[in-house]
Amino acid sequence: MAADVERIDVSTARTDTAQGRALLVCGYEDDAKCRKGRLDGSIPYARFASMAPTLPKNKEIIFYCA
Numbered sequence: 601m602a603a604d605v606e607r608i609d610v611s612t613a614r615t616d617t618a619q620g621r622a623l624l625v626c627g628y629e630d631d632a633k634c635r636k637g638r639l640d641g642s643i644p645y646a647r648f649a650s651m652a653p654t655l656p657k658n659k660e661i662i663f664y665c666a
Contacts, residue, residue: 613662617641622660623648637666 603608606646608616616622626634634644642664643651 607664613664616660617662622662623655623656624662624664627663627665639664 613622613624617624618641624639624652625648626638626642628634628646629645631646633643634642638644648661
């Protein structure tokens with residue numbers, strides 16, 4: 601499965617999220633882990649999970665684990 605994951609560089613992730621083309625999501629389900637490694641502009645996994653049903657199908661989602 602990991603072979604199916606497209607990896608992007610930090611600069612691309614930063615640009616895409618700053619311009620609203622992508623959503624930056626902490627990949628940890630544990631809120632404490634998300635808080636510990638939180639990146640500017642990111643949201644915790646729990647918030648993403650609650651938003652997921654309403655997100656546009658073409659919205660780019662960038663997951664990270666710090």
